Amino acid sequence: MKPESRQALLHVAVGSCLCVTAVYAGVFAGVFVQVGYEHYAEAPVPSLPRFLAMPFNSLVNVAYVLLGWYWLQRDKGTTGPRTRYLKDVFxxxxxxxxxxxxxxxxxxxxxxxxxxxxxxxxxxxxLIAWCLYLDKGWKPWLFLAIECLSLSSYSLALLHPQGFDVALGAHIVVALGQALRTHVRYSSASSHTYVALGVLSCLGFVVLKLWDHQLAQWRLFQQLTGHFWSKVCDVLQFHFAFLFLTNLSSCQRPHPGGKRL
Incomplete structure (x- = not known):
């Protein structure tokens, strides 16, 4: 494994451990969250072990791990150690x-x-940080500031029951806006397809999750529910974001104010 890949894994591991520590220390104990099987359209199966109580909504999470492993191994579209680091963090x-x-x-x-x-x-x-890299070049302190601002925005959930929804909505809007801006500036033959499929997947991720129970009245969504398909769309938007960003990284024109990296 290359040094930048090890560094990416270390940084995500350290950041994740800090988040876990903060959560289990009770920093966000006042946040309202929906828990309980009644919030899912998929009915739990009593005969299955607890880690498979909702089999489809459980097993779909393997897709995130497979996606992450696939892209961790893939070097196509990585034009140097910095692009590889960005990819491997993702x-x-x-x-x-x-x-x-x-x-x-x-x-x-x-x-x-x-x-x-x-x-x-x-x-x-x-995704926002990677787009800014394509636009402005390698600015690690800017990327760190973006991530810290993102993490701190979760404090909105302490202020209002819908605080997380506001924070997530803002992230989605800014990420889509920045991706479209980067696409317009550095578009390639393939990026049009990746942007369109990414936006559709993002829309599916939001809508299918929100309409989980309403969709369950239709036979098509009674076993494989809206929440399940929302997770499928989430994995797909992840994948299309990878394709979009690695594609632009490999064919990007030099950005103003700096050399191509």
Whole structure:
């Protein structure tokens, strides 16, 4: 494994451990989260072990781990150590996020739900950071500031029951806006497809999750529920973000004010 890959894994591991410590120390004990199987359209199966109580909503989280491992191994589109670092941080985030999602589904514990929500935000923020790298060049302190701002935005959840929704909505809007801006500036033959599929996947991620119970009245969504398909869309938007950013990284024109990296 290359040094920048080890560094990326270390940074994500340290950041994740700090988040876990903060959550289990009770920093966000006042945050409102929905826990309990009644909040999912998929009915739990009593005969299965607890870690598979909702089999489809549990097993879909393996996809995050497989995605993260795939992109951690893939070097196509990485034009140097800095691009590889950006890619591997994103891949490590996927590797970490899958088990956290599974832990939430398995335990239905408030602390797991809080951790799941919190770790969602820096994933979207890293897409913003990577786009800014394409635009402005290598600025590690800027990327760190973006991630710290993203993590601190979860404090909105302490102020209002919908605080997390506001923070997540803002992350999605800014990430999509920055991705579209980067696409317009550095578009390639393939990036049009990746942007379109990424936006559709993001829309599916939001809508299918919100309409989980409403969709369950349709036979198509009674076993494989809206929440399950929302997770599928989440994995897909992750994948298309990788394709989009690595594609632009490999064919990017030199940005103003600096050399191409």
């Amino acid at each position: 891949a490590a985030m996927a590797l970490a996020y899958g088990p956290v999602q599974w832990l939430r589904v398995t335990t239905q514990a408030p602390s797991a739900a809080i951790l799941d929500q919190w770790l969602t935000l820096p994933i979207f923020a890293w």
